[in-house]
Amino acid sequence: xxxxxxxxxxxxxxxxxxxxxxxxxxxxxxxxxxxxxxxxxxxxxxxxxxxxxxxxxxxxxxxxxxxxxxxxxxxxxxxxxxxxxxxxxxxxxxxxxxxxxxxxxxxxxxxxxxxxxxxxxxxxxxxxxxxxxxxxxxxxxxxxxxxxxxxxxxxxxxxxxxxxxxxxxxxxxxxxxxxxxxxxxxxxxxxxxxxxxxxxxxxxxxxxxxxxxxxxxxxxxxxxxxxxxxxxxxxxxxxxxxxxxxxxxxxxxxxxxxxxxxxxxxxxxxxxxxxxxxxxxxxxxxxxxxxxxxxxxxxxxxxxxxxxxxxxxxxxxxxxxxxxxxxxxxxxxxxxxxxxxxxxxxxxxxxxxxxxxxxxxxxxxxxxxxxxxxxxxxxxxxxxxxxxxxxxxxxxxxxxxxxxxxxxxxxxxxxxxxxxxxxxxxxxxxxxxxxxxxxxxxxxxxxxxxxxxxxxxxxxxxxxxxxxxxxxxxxxxxxxxxxxxxxxxxxxxxxxxxxxxxxxxxxxxxxxxxxxxxxxxxxxxxxxxxxxxxxxxxxxxxxxxxxxxxxxxxx
Numbered sequence: 001x002x003x004x005x006x007x008x009x010x011x012x013x014x015x016x017x018x019x020x021x022x023x024x025x026x027x028x029x030x031x032x033x034x035x036x037x038x039x040x041x042x043x044x045x046x047x048x049x050x051x052x053x054x055x056x057x058x059x060x061x062x063x064x065x066x067x068x069x070x071x072x073x074x075x076x077x078x079x080x081x082x083x084x085x086x087x088x089x090x091x092x093x094x095x096x097x098x099x100x101x102x103x104x105x106x107x108x109x110x111x112x113x114x115x116x117x118x119x120x121x122x123x124x125x126x127x128x129x130x131x132x133x134x135x136x137x138x139x140x141x142x143x144x145x146x147x148x149x150x151x152x153x154x155x156x157x158x159x160x161x162x163x164x165x166x167x168x169x170x171x172x173x174x175x176x177x178x179x180x181x182x183x184x185x186x187x188x189x190x191x192x193x194x195x196x197x198x199x200x201x202x203x204x205x206x207x208x209x210x211x212x213x214x215x216x217x218x219x220x221x222x223x224x225x226x227x228x229x230x231x232x233x234x235x236x237x238x239x240x241x242x243x244x245x246x247x248x249x250x251x252x253x254x255x256x257x258x259x260x261x262x263x264x265x266x267x268x269x270x271x272x273x274x275x276x277x278x279x280x281x282x283x284x285x286x287x288x289x290x291x292x293x294x295x296x297x298x299x300x301x302x303x304x305x306x307x308x309x310x311x312x313x314x315x316x317x318x319x320x321x322x323x324x325x326x327x328x329x330x331x332x333x334x335x336x337x338x339x340x341x342x343x344x345x346x347x348x349x350x351x352x353x354x355x356x357x358x359x360x361x362x363x364x365x366x367x368x369x370x371x372x373x374x375x376x377x378x379x380x381x382x383x384x385x386x387x388x389x390x391x392x393x394x395x396x397x398x399x400x401x402x403x404x405x406x407x408x409x410x411x412x413x414x415x416x417x418x419x420x421x422x423x424x425x426x427x428x429x430x431x432x433x434x435x436x437x438x439x440x441x442x443x444x445x446x447x448x449x450x451x452x453x454x455x456x457x458x459x460x461x462x463x464x465x466x467x468x469x470x471x472x473x474x475x476x477x478x479x480x481x482x483x484x485x486x487x488x489x490x491x492x493x494x495x496x497x498x499x500x501x502x503x504x505x506x507x508x509x510x511x512x513x514x515x516x517x518x519x520x521x522x523x524x525x526x527x528x529x530x531x532x533x534x535x536x537x538x539x540x541x542x543x544x545x546x547x548x549x550x551x552x553x554x555x
Contacts, residue, residue, distance in 0.1 A: 013155040014061045018108045053149040056220040059242020073097040141186035141256045142166045146176040148194045173197035192219040269343040272328040280342040284404045299353040299361040299396040302411035306389045306423045308347040315379045334367045358396035358428045391418040394428035437463040441482035443473040456544040470494025489518040504533035513554040
């Protein structure tokens with residue numbers, strides 16, 4: 001990330017952080033007054049958490065004076081934790097400290113307004129093209145950040161997204177543990193001190209459940225024994241708040257390089273050194289999410305060597321293997337540094353073209369074809385030169401809401417046309433791609449209800465799947481990619497309202513429509529569903545005709 005972008009991100013995050021802290025100060029003052037009068041642990045914790053989080057996040061955002069005052073107040077509270085009632089001198093120091101913090105916050109907000117005049121717009125600074133972020137697989141990865149400090153969460157999310165990572169955030173340790181169980185993450189960044197469960201608790205859960213994920217700890221605690229315990233427990237790195245952003249980025253990049261090196265060894269075809277079909281699924285989902293965020297084109301090409309079986313029959317499989325290896329070398333030699341080639345099976349290959357139209361992909365495949373035609377493969381045994389050719393089909397994901405399977409089918413259909421037309425050619429039929437069927441996921445522990453719904457909606461040609469509990473629903477939402485979820489409230493494992501909440505917290509699922517189903521018809525249950533983001537609500541028992549109309553309405 002360049003210096004200008006980093007400074008812009010810091011300015012934006014500082015402003016948001018200062019606004020939040022100004023709003024919090026009123027509550028902290030009230031808690032201090034209540035604590036002086038009643039000496040309750042709850043009020044003490046509110047004041048302590050305010051100073052503790054302020055110290056770490058302000059330092060990370062280069063608000064050094066704020067961080068310094070907050071640290072002094074935190075140490076004072078720790079020293080006087082059990083010294084009730086507080087001495088007048090201590091009370092005066094706490095009041096003075098909060099006053100100094102308020103002044104610095106207000107000065108910072110005023111300074112931000114002046115500083116922003118004449119600066120580039122946020123859109124100009126944060127518009128990052130695919131080519132600038134780099135799509136090399138050594139720098140990608142999914143990261144979960146868990147911290148009860150919302151300001152720091154937002155800053156780290158912006159920082160890591162700006163560096164090309166896929167990021168999820170959570171301020172709830174219990175929710176984070178569930179996410180780690182059902183989502184495949186490359187790295188989790190954990191605060192140590194959080195309400196309910198600590199970072200150590202989450203790390204213990206990762207170890208017990210044998211979840212394969214790297215772990216970085218963050219903390220504002222100064223005690224060395226905390227650091228020693230974390231390292232003994234096997235965390236990958238330990239950061240003391242305040243955090244230096246570039247140091248954190250460097251450490252994450254190092255972890256990701258190691259992980260992706262292992263991943264590439266697993267997902268690289270041993271013969272051709274193209275990536276594997278399984279790895280294509282992972283990379284496609286990453287690029288699809290980028291495509292949806294940036295509204296850029298995404299294309300694939302399906303390539304098949306012409307008459308390859310005859311080459312194997314005439315010249316033998318060893319020579320055939322040399323053809324396959326040479327073919328991949330030619331493909332790689334004509335791709336850009338962010339295009340990737342995958343062996344789909346046998347003599348079939350896929351090329352992933354991020355931020356590329358179908359027409360642009362067609363031109364690249366044309367370059368590959370020219371290089372293939374110029375390359376001679378010599379059979380030593382037969383003492384004969386062999387020239388190969390290939391057929392190709394191209395499909396582009398533009399505005400269509402297509403899955404990986406849909407796009408591959410479209411490219412395969414174009415490939416079929418190329419073969420039918422005589423082979424040794426590329427087909428791209430723009431605009432002729434068939435849009436996929438609408439998909440519905442029925443989430444209900446009663447299989448009979450799911451079957452009734454399937455039967456009723458069959459004539460509308462919906463693609464329908466069934467999940468019998470909340471955990472299965474969250475998995476199938478990721479793999480099946482439905483347009484509508486019919487979600488029962490009373491579910492095993494994870495209840496429907498919690499599933500709804502997690503769906504609405506995931507930015508990648510913002511287009512997903514939810515219809516809640518329940519025998520509970522109390523007004524508070526219906527209101528809660530709509531507050532959580534449901535698109536509609538139907539009470540059991542219900543008419544299948546009514547359900548059909550509700551589905552048509554949300555679609």
